[in-house]
Amino acid sequence: MRGRYDNLTRTRALDPERDYLVIYQTMLRYEFPWDMKLGLNLAFNRSFSIPEIAAVHTATGELTERTQKRIDDTGLLMYEMVLNGFDQPRGREALRRVNQIHRPYDISNDDFRYVLGCLVVIPTRWLQEYGWRPPCCHERHATYLFYRELGRRMGITDIPGSYDEFETWFDAYDAAHLRPNDDAAAIERATRMLMLTRIPRMLAPLGNALVSALYDAPLRRATRVDAPAWPLRAGLHLALRTRSRLQRWFGAPRTTALFADGIKARSYPDGYEISQLGPHQDGVRE
Numbered sequence: 001m002r003g004r005y006d007n008l009t010r011t012r013a014l015d016p017e018r019d020y021l022v023i024y025q026t027m028l029r030y031e032f033p034w035d036m037k038l039g040l041n042l043a044f045n046r047s048f049s050i051p052e053i054a055a056v057h058t059a060t061g062e063l064t065e066r067t068q069k070r071i072d073d074t075g076l077l078m079y080e081m082v083l084n085g086f087d088q089p090r091g092r093e094a095l096r097r098v099n100q101i102h103r104p105y106d107i108s109n110d111d112f113r114y115v116l117g118c119l120v121v122i123p124t125r126w127l128q129e130y131g132w133r134p135p136c137c138h139e140r141h142a143t144y145l146f147y148r149e150l151g152r153r154m155g156i157t158d159i160p161g162s163y164d165e166f167e168t169w170f171d172a173y174d175a176a177h178l179r180p181n182d183d184a185a186a187i188e189r190a191t192r193m194l195m196l197t198r199i200p201r202m203l204a205p206l207g208n209a210l211v212s213a214l215y216d217a218p219l220r221r222a223t224r225v226d227a228p229a230w231p232l233r234a235g236l237h238l239a240l241r242t243r244s245r246l247q248r249w250f251g252a253p254r255t256t257a258l259f260a261d262g263i264k265a266r267s268y269p270d271g272y273e274i275s276q277l278g279p280h281q282d283g284v285r286e
Helices: 006-012 016-031 033-047 051-060 067-084 089-102 109-130 137-153 163-177 182-196 201-214 217-222 230-250
Strands: none
Touching (some): 006 016, 016 033, 033 067, 033 109, 033 182, 051 182, 067 089, 067 182, 089 137, 109 137, 109 163, 109 230, 182 201, 201 230
16 A cells, blocks of 8 residues: 555654654554554553552552543543653643552552553554554654653653563563452453443454453463453454454555544543543542
């Protein structure tokens, strides 16, 4: 398809150290919108499954009792920072709200680093496996730099020094800490219900198995999810790989940016203020 690689050509002409935000915005809004959104969903699902993090979420009830709002709030805050960066008013406000939300909780620096690692590594691996093309070195580096900057502004320390170093650290921490726990299982059951609403009606009878097939074996063990039958896992893999090839061969470059008409969420049909996102202690807005 003519022009299919124009964005990649422009990205390769940029300096990721200086232009990481533009590169990451292009990945989300033009090059891989569906894949990036799904990859970020899978990243957050994994981050919620570490026992210490899962315990915080079940204690607040945000993910198990107010699931739709919690998922919407997380997505809105993340996308506000991606679309606006950290130095524009809405991006600064979203970052400030993220820090306010996390301030009351005793979360270790390692667990914060793990959440960052999920956001860096999980979507990138999804793109490498199922994107219409794999991310280039500039895109991997820009992804790392965006989340390194987010981590720095959240006060997270000892962030690994490159994408490859972060990936190595993430895999080691994931292997050591992602283990079966009841809190993660409860969160998975709640968030699964939302994912099932997005399954096409014709595939609804296979919905639960398809959601489970999106998880890898360690995540299924941590959340106490049974592995779907291998023919279904293989079929999903084949379908996703076929989709990537069809997009590469026949897909047209996206001309309208994702969220061009604003970020929408089910919990806020009439729009939202950043200050209203997330939990508020005792009903008081910060």
